[in-house]
Amino acid sequence: MTDTLVVDGGRTAGAPPAARRSWAWLGVLPFFAFLFLFLIVPALSVFWNAFDTKKGFSFSAMGEAFSGQNLDAFWFSVRFSAGSAAVGVVFGTLLAYAAATATRPRWLRNTVTSFSGVAANMGGLPLAFMFLALIGKQGVLTKVLKGLGWDLYSGDFELGSVPGLITVYSYFNIPLMVLITLPAIDGLKPAWREACANLGGTSFTFWRRIGLPVLAPSLLGGFLLLFANSFSAYATAAVLTDNSMIVSRRIGFFLGGDVSIGENAVGFSLAAWMIIIMAVSMGLYWVARQRAERWQS
Amino acid sequence: MSLAGLDDPLNEGPPTAPTALAPAPVGRPNNSFARLVPNVVLIVAALFFILPLLALARFAMQKVPTVLWDWDTLFDKWSLKPLAVAFGEPEFWPAFRLSLKLAAGTVLLTMLLLLPTAIWVHLRIPRMRPVIEFVTVLPYMIPAIALVAGIKLVKPHARWFLNSDLSLIPFYVVLALPFTYRSIDAGLRAIDLRTLVDASRSLGSGWLSTIGRVLIPNLRTAIISAAFLTAAVVMGEYTIARLLLIDSLPPYQRILVGTDTQAGFGLNLLALLGTTSLFVFVSVLTKKRDRKRKSFAYAATQLAASQEPSPA
Amino acid sequence: MTTLDFISVRKTFGTTVALHSFDLDVREGELITLLGPSGCGKTTALRIAAGFEFADSGAVLVGGADITRTVAHKRNMGMVFQSYSLFPNLTVAKNVEFGLRTRNVAPVERHHRVAEMLELVQLTPFADRYPHQISGGQAQRVALARALAVQPRVLLLDEPLSALDAKVRTTLRDEIRRIQTEVGITTLFVTHDQEEALAISDRICVMSQGQVEQLGTPTEVYRTPTTAFVARFVGSMNEFRAEVTGPGEVAVAGSRLGAPGAIGFVTGTTLSMLVRPEDLSLGDGGLLGTVTSVTFQGATTLIGVRVDVFDQLVSADIGQGAADHLQMGDRVSVLINGANAVCEPA
Numbered sequence: 024m025t026d027t028l029v030v031d032g033g034r035t036a037g038a039p040p041a042a043r044r045s046w047a048w049l050g051v052l053p054f055f056a057f058l059f060l061f062l063i064v065p066a067l068s069v070f071w072n073a074f075d076t077k078k079g080f081s082f083s084a085m086g087e088a089f090s091g092q093n094l095d096a097f098w099f100s101v102r103f104s105a106g107s108a109a110v111g112v113v114f115g116t117l118l119a120y121a122a123a124t125a126t127r128p129r130w131l132r133n134t135v136t137s138f139s140g141v142a143a144n145m146g147g148l149p150l151a152f153m154f155l156a157l158i159g160k161q162g163v164l165t166k167v168l169k170g171l172g173w174d175l176y177s178g179d180f181e182l183g184s185v186p187g188l189i190t191v192y193s194y195f196n197i198p199l200m201v202l203i204t205l206p207a208i209d210g211l212k213p214a215w216r217e218a219c220a221n222l223g224g225t226s227f228t229f230w231r232r233i234g235l236p237v238l239a240p241s242l243l244g245g246f247l248l249l250f251a252n253s254f255s256a257y258a259t260a261a262v263l264t265d266n267s268m269i270v271s272r273r274i275g276f277f278l279g280g281d282v283s284i285g286e287n288a289v290g291f292s293l294a295a296w297m298i299i300i301m302a303v304s305m306g307l308y309w310v311a312r313q314r315a316e317r318w319q320s
Numbered sequence: 321m322s323l324a325g326l327d328d329p330l331n332e333g334p335p336t337a338p339t340a341l342a343p344a345p346v347g348r349p350n351n352s353f354a355r356l357v358p359n360v361v362l363i364v365a366a367l368f369f370i371l372p373l374l375a376l377a378r379f380a381m382q383k384v385p386t387v388l389w390d391w392d393t394l395f396d397k398w399s400l401k402p403l404a405v406a407f408g409e410p411e412f413w414p415a416f417r418l419s420l421k422l423a424a425g426t427v428l429l430t431m432l433l434l435l436p437t438a439i440w441v442h443l444r445i446p447r448m449r450p451v452i453e454f455v456t457v458l459p460y461m462i463p464a465i466a467l468v469a470g471i472k473l474v475k476p477h478a479r480w481f482l483n484s485d486l487s488l489i490p491f492y493v494v495l496a497l498p499f500t501y502r503s504i505d506a507g508l509r510a511i512d513l514r515t516l517v518d519a520s521r522s523l524g525s526g527w528l529s530t531i532g533r534v535l536i537p538n539l540r541t542a543i544i545s546a547a548f549l550t551a552a553v554v555m556g557e558y559t560i561a562r563l564l565l566i567d568s569l570p571p572y573q574r575i576l577v578g579t580d581t582q583a584g585f586g587l588n589l590l591a592l593l594g595t596t597s598l599f600v601f602v603s604v605l606t607k608k609r610d611r612k613r614k615s616f617a618y619a620a621t622q623l624a625a626s627q628e629p630s631p632a
Numbered sequence: 633m634t635t636l637d638f639i640s641v642r643k644t645f646g647t648t649v650a651l652h653s654f655d656l657d658v659r660e661g662e663l664i665t666l667l668g669p670s671g672c673g674k675t676t677a678l679r680i681a682a683g684f685e686f687a688d689s690g691a692v693l694v695g696g697a698d699i700t701r702t703v704a705h706k707r708n709m710g711m712v713f714q715s716y717s718l719f720p721n722l723t724v725a726k727n728v729e730f731g732l733r734t735r736n737v738a739p740v741e742r743h744h745r746v747a748e749m750l751e752l753v754q755l756t757p758f759a760d761r762y763p764h765q766i767s768g769g770q771a772q773r774v775a776l777a778r779a780l781a782v783q784p785r786v787l788l789l790d791e792p793l794s795a796l797d798a799k800v801r802t803t804l805r806d807e808i809r810r811i812q813t814e815v816g817i818t819t820l821f822v823t824h825d826q827e828e829a830l831a832i833s834d835r836i837c838v839m840s841q842g843q844v845e846q847l848g849t850p851t852e853v854y855r856t857p858t859t860a861f862v863a864r865f866v867g868s869m870n871e872f873r874a875e876v877t878g879p880g881e882v883a884v885a886g887s888r889l890g891a892p893g894a895i896g897f898v899t900g901t902t903l904s905m906l907v908r909p910e911d912l913s914l915g916d917g918g919l920l921g922t923v924t925s926v927t928f929q930g931a932t933t934l935i936g937v938r939v940d941v942f943d944q945l946v947s948a949d950i951g952q953g954a955a956d957h958l959q960m961g962d963r964v965s966v967l968i969n970g971a972n973a974v975c976e977p978a
Contacts, residue, residue: 050440051448057433058455058497061490065470066462072473118365121358131362141599142369147556148573149592152585153372156379163375194372197365214717217684218775220704221711222731222782232730236721255463258558262574271465278469278563294469302461309457317764 066298073295075288088292097296099268100254103185107192108249112242114193115200122201123208136205139198146195151262154182154191183264191263192256196249203248207241207315244311251304255297270297373592380586403590405583411572412587418485419569423554425489427547430500433493434546438504439535442513449505456501459494464559467491471564485566495560496553500546507542510609541609545602552598556591634695634785634818635660636681641690643676650676652842654690658786663812663819665829668839668865674822675790677839681820682788683707694785710779710817711788715795717775718763724774725750725759731782749777752811769800776808780815787812787819793828805832826866830854838862860976863906870912870946872968873978874905882975884968885919885941891970902978909934911969912948918967921946926958933958937966 073088075081089097122135157164158175159182165175181187211234219229257271267273270293277290383397406412441448462470471491516538520530536543558570573591577584636658643651651673658664666674679685681692683704691700699707718727728749732742750756753773763771772792779787792808793801809832812819823829829836830850838845838853838861846853846862857863874882880895881888882905894903910932921939932949935958939946948966958964 047440047444050444051437051452054433054437054452055455057490058458058494062458062462062467062494065467065474067470068473069466069470114361114365117361121361121365124358125362135362137600137603138369140603141596144552144599145592145596147558148570149376149556149588149595150372152379152577152588153376153592156375156585157372163378164371194369197368212716214713214715215719217682217704218711218713218717218719218778219730220684221682221707221709222778223705223708223734224730225705228734233719233721251460255460255465257463257465258562258570261558261562271463274465274469275563278472291469291473294466298462298466301463301466305457305461309454 069291069294069298072288072291084288084292085295088289088296093273093289093293096268096270096273099185100270103188103192103269104250104253106185107189107196107253108246110189110193111196111200111249112246115197115245116204116238116242118197119201119204119208123205135201139201142198143195143202146256147258148262150191150194151259154194155263158182158187158190181264181266183260183266183269187263188253188260188269191259192253196252199252200245200249203245204238204241207238211237240311240315244308244315247304247308247311251301251308254304255301376585376589376592380582380589383582402582403586405580406576406587406590409576409583411567411575415567415569415572418567419555421486422488422492422568423551425486426492426496426554427550429489429493430496430546430550431543434500434504435531435536435539435543438501438508439513439531442508443517452501453505456498459497464495464557465563467494468560468563471560485568488560488564488566488568491560492550492554492557495557496550499549499553503546503549504539504542506606507539507545507609510542511538541605545605548598548602552595556595635693636786636818636820637691637693638677638681639691639693641677641680641687641692643673643680643685643688649842651680651687654842654844656837656844656847658818658820660818661816662834663809663821663832665821665823665833665836666839667823667826667829667836668845669824671841672839673842674824674839678788678790678820678822681786682709682711708782708784709786709788710782710784712772712775712779712790712792714791715768715771718771718778720763723760723762724755724766727763727774728778728781730778735782745781749781752780752814753777753807767800768796769804772796772804773807776811780811780817785818787817789819789821791823793823793825801828808832830866836866838865840865855972857974860904860906860974863974868909868947869906869974870909872905872907873942874903874975876901876903882970887917887919889968889970891973891975893970893973893975897975897977903975904978905970906974906976907968907970908972909947909949911972912946912950913967913969914948914950914954914964915967916965918965920963920965923958923960923962923964926960935964937964939966 073085075084087093118135122132125131154162156162159165160176168175182191215233216229219233224232255271257275260266260269260272261275264272267276274290274293274297277293380402381398381400383399383402437452441452459467513535516534517530520534525533556570557568558574560566561568562571562574569591573584573588575584576587636656638654638656641651641654643649654673654677656664656677666677668674676685680687683699683702687700691698693699694707694709718724719730722730725746728746729742732745737745746759747756750759753776755770755773755777758766758770758774763774766774775792789808793805796804805828821829821833830853833850835847835849836853837847840861845865846858848856853862853866857866863869872884874884874891874894876894876897876899877883877888878899880890880892882891882894882903883889884905891905893905897903919939919941921937923935924938924945925934925936927934932951935948935950937946937948938944946966
């Protein structure tokens, strides 16, 4: 597909290239203006407030937002997000591999992909209630496990703890990983496997020297995406627990009160830090994805 | 909201089942042990994904308290009635209607904004496509919780606009952007846009007519998919609504659990089934479109090839 | 002695019989092509040799040793696949080196060998490129280098040229033949392109529906096809309705001509007679027809003639001189030389 087709419907075919190009940009102006107004402006005001600009420029709020209890919260959130991402990557890849290599029954692969497409978007309230129903204090599985001798809540486990959140978030992280990884696994050409065997390599050789390296960008990208996904989730966490160590919840607490701009600079700083972390993760994800696609064509 | 709109490197659109062309499986396990592992994984996965759903259903529909719940009471007192309780509550209908209005408004605004933009980009500045694609990742960099912080700050400066509940709509458009842009982009790539436009224009049709009578009917699947996905996103959006104190459906879903647990669970179950069916529907639609597209694309290239030298 | 032998190899996939009872002896240093349409079993035979499929019954021997049940990665054969077989995450040099690494060859020797191989396929400057940075033809040369680097006993090629452009195909096939003779390696080549097979093979094994139709040199297979399938598949054929009028004699639209291929058929039988374009000539007393096309090919001219009596298109390869002034629409008389014709019941 050529991208030298910077020709329009023939109307200004005689116009000099520079003029043609700048005219074309105008067409996307409404779109960019819209994004600017409703996405960039709010984001910028968060940063504006985080830097306490009313009183002149100051890093103090940003600093405070990254120390003490707030720092503990960031660390906690990074832990459960990374943990959740790791679980998602491992099980998602396994599931994708199982689905990709299953030849009978024939509906299996399609079922897994369809289901993943749906489950990956299941976040929010119903997810929280599902798990409250399953392993909450009154949950059905909790009861069953107690009957089998394992009291989930004997220690300080709660749904808002790291293991709890990892479990709940896996519900959408694993399918999301499946969706990312399936095309990558499909992209592993059979000829590579056969060529490897032909040259004297075993299964292990293949995965070690070709399979995993080729999958690596997808796996890394998947990790980053899942991390970002878990870190920024709010709704599910809000219903599951009161734990203020979850950064998104923390921001919610700050915002829940009255917006008194000066005093809540810390709250906005928290939001600003979250934006920074998300921007970095998603940026790296984007790079990883470009790499992965290169090997899939 | 999850980041699922980004996952598909094949750019086929939002996370729906990629068309399974059943490629030759790589490294298919040869011995029986290795064949066992994938099967075990599948079974465990199936359990993990179904059990929470069943648990929710049980809490929603079975009037047996957990303390008394046991093998003998397993099938007692199941009833669909608690699901209907929500519909009788006074606050439900306004909340539901508001969410519907928000969804409809978001879909409309999305189409008005995205369709012309996407068509324009595809036709005039294909080079910009990667840039636009990146731009659609932006909403993920500014997650809902951070966005709402910004909105709260901006609100006092635009009171006349932001006081209405419907002021949420543009922000929902932003939130749904990754899904909707991908959907429409996939639709545009599935049709031979250039040829259709040139054919239509050469037959005397103006731009608006071309868009309305040629492009939109051919983009039906993409538009419907985008609409359904948007609806699913809006109907389930909790974060912004809650923090801006908007009385849409999701905040009510939570409130109801507080007042009448079983009815609340029932409502959440229904909401889950509702959004799920929207996604399933989209998935079915896009699979049908992709299967048809293969023959359309072939026919289109035959037609194009017969008229001019094929582009390099 | 690196010979490759198939002995009564049989393979079924479900209800389809891919190979009935396949026998083939590939002599040392020889290049044999398995030629046939898709589904004829040629690829199956190759994959059984490579170890990616296992024969249901029968045996495969390399240098006399039975490898029928040996697992693929222990067979020490080189294989070139149809396309996309280079490992995308490794450079050209590292691809070529791969087999040497799995055999734990020392680094110094590895580098030496890789350089040697790249020199052989004339891709030395590309050593540090990645597969996505080179063309299809270059990729296949790298694949060849990679396969030969480990000095395998047998070289297997699975339609290596099918995915390439026409021009690259011809140059590369000559390259492959040159390298194969230079190295002297026993080679099994699979293709559906008969022109390819004729150009590079020592012997050709024409296959159809899991059976061997004919095994012979290119000349034998072309000039003296033993079955109608081979006659049609290799080169092009004209088909005439003929009646047997005597031993080795047939009549085509009334005129009699000698046809050794008709020996053995009872007088009066109607036959389908297959005649090569070069066995048709222009001259008086033959089948009358109208010229529909004239294609100058240099040494010969290919003319299409719509023969009146059969209303059928035939092509005749006419030597220079005879066709000099022919134009579309001219009336001509076509003579048939039945000496090499293949006959089968109509």
